[in-house]
Amino acid sequence: MxxxxxxxxxxxxxxxxxxxxxxxxxxxxxxxxxxxxxxxxxxxxxxxxxxxxxxxxxxxxxxxxxxxxxxxxxxxxxxxxxxxxxxxxxxxxxxxxxxxxxxxxxxxxxxxxxxxxxxxxxxxxxxxxxxxxxxxxxxxxxxxxxxxxxxxxxxxxxxxxxxxxxxxxxxxxxxxxxxxxxxxxxxxxxxxxxxxxxxxxxxxxxxxxxxxxxxxxxxxxxxxxxxxxxxxxxxxxxxxxxxxxxEVAQELTQRRLLIWSRYHEHFEAMEQAGVLRRPTIPEDVVSNGHIYYLLLPDEAKRDGLIRALRAEGISAVFHYIPLHSAPAGLRFGRASGSMQQTDDLSRRLVRLPLWLGLDDGVDVVADAVKRALSPAA
Structure with missing residues (x-):
């Protein structure tokens, strides 16, 4: 697991x-x-x-x-x-x-x-x-x-x-x-x-x-x-x-970024083939490698990937239900303009395991993702 x-x-x-x-x-x-x-x-x-x-x-x-x-x-x-x-x-x-x-x-x-x-x-x-x-x-x-x-x-x-x-x-x-x-x-x-x-x-x-x-x-x-x-x-x-x-925050951050980068390399070809989209880091930004996520073409493919990974003992999860559509959000807040990107991206996002000590487990997760999203699957 x-x-x-x-x-x-x-x-x-x-x-x-x-x-x-x-x-x-x-x-x-x-x-x-x-x-x-x-x-x-x-x-x-x-x-x-x-x-x-x-x-x-x-x-x-x-x-x-x-x-x-x-x-x-x-x-x-x-x-x-x-x-x-x-x-x-x-x-x-x-x-x-x-x-x-x-x-x-x-x-x-x-x-x-x-x-x-x-x-x-x-x-x-x-x-x-x-x-x-x-x-x-x-x-x-x-x-x-x-x-x-x-x-x-x-x-x-x-x-x-x-x-x-x-x-x-x-x-x-x-x-x-x-x-x-x-x-x-x-x-x-x-x-x-x-x-x-x-x-x-x-x-x-x-x-x-x-x-x-x-x-x-x-x-x-x-x-x-x-x-x-x-x-x-x-x-x-x-x-x-x-x-x-x-007191070791610099070291912990670098270790986490190595895991993030390893995922990023794994999925480069799949992004180029249009199978998924990797995270985007602007040039003027330095990330801390907190989350590694993938964006799938639609919600069905996202949910199918989560199920396929679970079947292999890998826990991957989606993220927020947008607040503007949540019960409390409808009660206490309001939206300004279209929320098209929020609605769309939240339905297609999946977060992969990322924690200190995962190391070679990145390859296991990435290989499982590739199998689940292969044309044969």
Whole structure:
């Protein structure tokens, strides 16, 4: 059996976890949390990084920091996970869905301006599969209309756009360290802040609406409830596991890219023959190899491939049900214009197994795909 995902634990994870368990500091913002914050700030080039209990929590914080209120609108793609839209809806605002590009499956920047109304407050971009959106164009649109840009970079750690790490471009960004991501802590995430004016409020929101972080730094004599907030702070146990991954993040990313590239080479001839389409990586983008997907000619062929692989003990899966057509999407959001690309591509996409240690298993998966899509099959 080749599973779709298998979480990787480094050699030092147990060492760091034992250190925490033997200490007197199990709650958050201890030694390992600080190490993670410094690494994210230095490597990604962001003003402030704050670990959260999940990528969803980071998006919730971003929505509060963006000042979203009832009646506001946020432009975003429909081809993403529910957490992206939930963060908006929980503030009483409306997700406005825009179609995606056929090449990268990211939000089509050419359609954003037409979706802007007097109620628009922000643009949320999602860097699908660790491939950057067209951020220069999107930031220019946001600047013209006075909008906040939130990067949902849940899948995008160690990826970049024109030399800039993803998560460092918009006013805010969210990372995920869920066990299905490239760098993991089981559950966990981080909010990245690039606007210095909202750093202090981000610390307050993360600490249940109190100014406890300032108190811990000795800046005030006591702390109290001063703003909205919740318990977004992860334990030191989660941070210790995460640190065991961050300190070798470059190596993990390169290993993952080797697997991605091996798949890509396998399917070059099939793409040239028109049997399938491989992922597209623009020249100004550096991917992190988060997802390797194939696009089949139609939904029936996609579903047939998934069944054929399952019969050989290989787990391959499709991805999102577009949010604009989901029950909650119909209730809480609205689409701006045609969603043709989103509807079409989501029905034809299949994700192949990709995890550290798969290695020669890539050849097994690729050969099974070739058999399933051969004329004889």
């Amino acid at each position: 080749i599973p779709f995902n298998r979480p990787w634990s480094g050699a030092r994870a147990v060492e760091f976890l034992n250190e925490v368990c033997g200490s007197t500091h199990l709650s958050g913002d201890g030694r390992f949390t600080k190490l993670c914050h410094e690494w994210l700030e230095n490597i990604l080039g962001v003003r402030k990084a704050l670990l959260t209990t999940s990528g969803s929590g980071a998006l919730d914080m971003a929505a509060i920091l963006a000042g979203l209120e009832a009646g506001d609108e946020v432009i975003m793609p429909s081809f993403t996970f529910s957490s992206s839209a939930n963060a908006i809806v929980l503030r009483g605002a409306t997700p406005v869905f825009v179609d995606i590009r056929a090449d990268t499956l990211n939000i089509d920047e050419r359609l954003i301006e037409a979706a802007i109304t007097p109620r628009t407050r922000a643009i949320m971009v999602v860097h699908y599969a660790g491939v950057a959106c067209a951020m220069d164009s999107i930031m220019a649109i946001a600047a013209r209309h006075g909008l906040t840009v939130i990067e949902d970079a849940a899948q995008a750690i160690m990826a970049s756009y024109r030399g800039r790490p993803l998560g460092s471009i918009g006013q805010m960004a969210a990372l995920s360290f869920h066990e299905t991501k490239n760098i993991i802590s089981g559950e966990g995430g981080a909010i990245l802040i690039n606007d210095p004016e909202i750093i202090e409020r981000a610390e307050i929101i993360r600490e249940k609406g109190t100014n406890r972080t300032a108190f811990a730094r000795g800046e005030i004599s006591k702390y109290t409830w001063v703003d909205l907030g919740s318990s977004y702070l992860p334990s030191e146990i989660i941070s210790a596991f995460l640190w065991s991954q961050l």
